[in-house]
Amino acid sequence: MGFGYSLTQTPTGRLLRRSAQPEDRPAIFAAQFALSHACWLLTYPLAGWAGARFGLGRTFLILAGLAVIGIVAATRLWPADLVDDIAHTHPELAPDHPHLHAHGANPHRHPVIIDELHRMWPAQARST
Known part of the structure; x- marks a missing residue:
């Protein structure tokens, strides 16, 4: 789990650092922190509710489906052919x-x- 977390967080930090001037970085990291925690605020209760209602196997599938939706949205919204x-x-x-x-x-x-x-x-x- 830690390895998977670092696989997502390391590129996020590099992307945020690359996307803002040094004086704006505290604000952009704070915004990313708030957005990630807003997502957690929604998914943690969903995981608890779905786990109690449907069991852990189906809850895993529900949360995996949300992750796939996020990945698909990111690949469609973030153009692959951007240049620096x-x-x-x-x-x-x-x-x-x-x-x-x-x-x-x-x-x-x-x-x-x-x-x-x-x-x-x-x-x-x-x-x-």
């Missing part, structure tokens, strides 16, 4: 903006993290 280094522009920034000095003039490429300058994932993120 994304070409994009910032037409709203002045030519002397520090971001453009750091990464080059429009268009430029760098790994995108959702922040004040990148409020939405650029459309060019998917490879063709």
Whole structure:
């Protein structure tokens, strides 16, 4: 069980770290903590109720079904062809903006993290 838990938590931590600026990481880890515990808040009582009502075998199948639904949703919602280094522009920034000095003039490429300058994932993120 511990091995399975670490198989899921290690990539989660890496993904969260990669998805936020250092100053935003406490908030994103707190949000992930709250979301995971909200899921537990629903599944723990479900496991207890189903275990008492249907037995452990059927309860396992119910919870495994929920896990499969989560995996299918993740694979459909998270595009497999996302790239890290994304070409994009910032037409709203002045030519002397520090971001453009750091990464080059429009268009430029760098790994995108959702922040004040990148409020939405650029459309060019998917490879063709």
